[in-house]
Amino acid sequence: MTKKKIFAIVPEEEFVNREELLDRLYCDAMDTARQASDNIVLLGRRRVGKSAVLTRVYDKLFFEQDLVVPIYFTYEGLPSNLGEYIAEEYFKNFVSQYIAFKKKDIKLRKKATDLNLALKLAQELEDTGLMEIIEAYIDAKQKQYFQGIVHNSIGAPRMVAEENESAICVIIDEFQEILKIVDRDGRILNFKGLYQFAVESALATHIISGSAVTIMRQEILRRGPLLGRFEPYKISGLSTEYAIELQDRLSKMYGFEMPYEQKVYLANYTSGLPFYIKKILLEIKRYKVPIVTEEVLCKAISHEITRGGIYDTLEMLLLQYAKQNKLNITRSVLYQCANFEDKKINPYEIAEKLQVSSIEVMEALSQMSRADLIEPSGGFYYNIPDPVMILK
Ligand SMILES: Nc1ncnc2c1ncn2[C@@H]1O[C@H](COP(=O)(O)OP(=O)(O)OP(=O)(O)O)[C@@H](O)[C@H]1O
Ligand SMILES: [Mg+2]
Incomplete structure (x- = not known):
């Protein structure tokens, strides 16, 4: 894999394995040039390394080939979920990354977000598709024609690719965030519908992923306009061999x-x-010991799951998904769930233990499953095979 980086989030010295998945995604992206690709959704547990893979695929596409224009966008951390704002960010990101790639100048990723400059550069490149979409977008904006703004933004990769008969691969992270995008009156907008148009072209492959897998599955992939439009790829934890290699390096x-x-x-x-x-290894580093004994390792693990970064992640998820006034009960239910190990979680048993109603327990379980803390299956809930998260 390339050492040149734009987005790649894991340092080269730390990054292990994933070669097979990286090659597969890279080849899929390249297949867009032959109109032989499919849209892909990368699914895997929280923190398993999805973003690390996506960003590396982008970097490799940017530096190592000329046939397919790579675009990377993450819906994470945008300061607003207002449709017009998001459409503008998405469009400027598309245009500037497209130009940066064509001109082989990564600085243009920032500069070419100025649409007047972008239009000039598109003219210089004699890129008809790009010129047309920038003009259409600016026109829709001047007329304050909202439908035109969002359609030209989300549909831009497809429209440009088809006009130019050349391939584009759009990589999108935290895709589930599209479900939160609203109009000025606070009503949820139909971004799934916009993407239905965007992904329906053999010349514009979309590779998506996101941290909320259950929401992605239930609300984007298994129903509505995007049903059946993405081929699922799975990413799991590192094999023992690679987990050891990562520990060797760290x-x-x-x-x-x-x-x-x-x-x-x-x-x-x-x-x-x-x-x-x-x-856990970062925690061990703080102990300044030359050699890691069983006691040292246990101390670091217990710190991480009770107070450290892993605990914070769990708290963040609970805060995000559980209602504020239900935080304590959700936390207690999660703790009780661990007792069921790999068996069906019994809400009535938990309700009895905690002396609360089974409805409250069911509500907490449903919120926890949205946060991917437990797994729904066949009308029941199960613990995810994650010894850290189930607080053993
Ligand atoms: N292949 C890898 N080699 C070494 N470390 C990795 C690898 N992949 C991920 N990591 C480590 O795991 C962390 C989490 O990875 P990443 O953010 O890609 O996970 P994710 O699946 O996208 O998480 P989320 O579900 O929160 O979006 C990284 O910051 C990095 O420290
Ligand atoms: Mg991620």
């Missing part, structure tokens, strides 16, 4: 020695989730 960087048996233990304990491994 422990060397952090300056301690980790015996083989501790590495195997941690690989299994974390189900190979690189995020957990890194957090």
Whole structure:
């Protein structure tokens, strides 16, 4: 993989494995040039490394080929969920990344967000598709024609690709955030419908992913206009071999020695989730010990799941998905769920233990499943195979 980086979020020295998935996604993106590609959704547990893969695919596409224009966009952390604002960000991002790629100048990713400059550069490039879409977008904006603004924005990759008969691959992270986009009156907008148009072209492949897998599955992939339009690819935790390799690299960087048996233990304990491994090793680094004994490892794990970064992640999820006045009960229900291990979670048993109504427990379970903390299956809920999250 390339060492040149634009978005890649994991440092080169740390990044392990994923070659097969990276190659597959890269080839899919390249297949767009032969109109032989499909739209793809990358699904995997929280913190398993989805964004790390997507950003690397983008970087490789940017630096190592000329046939397919790569575009990367994340719906994460935008300061507003107002449709017009998002459409503008999305469009400017598309235009500027397109030009930066064509001109082989990464600085233009920032500069060419000025649409007048972008239009000039599109003329210089003699790029008809791009010129037309910028003009159409500016026109819709001047007329304050909202439908035109959002359609020209989300549909831009498809329209440009088809006009020019050349390939574009759009990589989108945190895609589930489209469900929150609203109009000026606060009404939810139909971005799924806009994407239905955008993804229906063999010349504009869309590769999407997001951290809320259950929401992606239930509300985007299994119903409505995007049903059946994405081929699912799965990403799992690192195998024991690669989880050990990651620990080898990190422990060397952090300056301690980790015996083989501790590495195997941690690989299994974390189900190979690189995020957990890194957090626990960072905690060990703070202890300034030369060698990691079983006690040291247990201390670091218990710190991480009770107060450290892993605990914070869990709290963040609870805060995001559980209603404020139900936080404590949701936390208690989650704790009780761990007792069911790999068996069906019984809400009535939990209700009895916590002395609350079963309706309250069911509500908490439903919120937890939206946060991917437990898994719905066949009308019941199960723990996810994640020893850290189920607070063992
Ligand atoms: N292949 C890898 N090699 C080494 N470390 C990795 C790898 N993939 C991910 N990581 C580590 O795990 C962390 C989480 O990765 P990433 O943000 O890609 O996960 P994600 O699945 O996108 O998470 P979320 O579900 O929150 O969106 C990274 O910051 C990095 O420390
Ligand atoms: Mg991510």
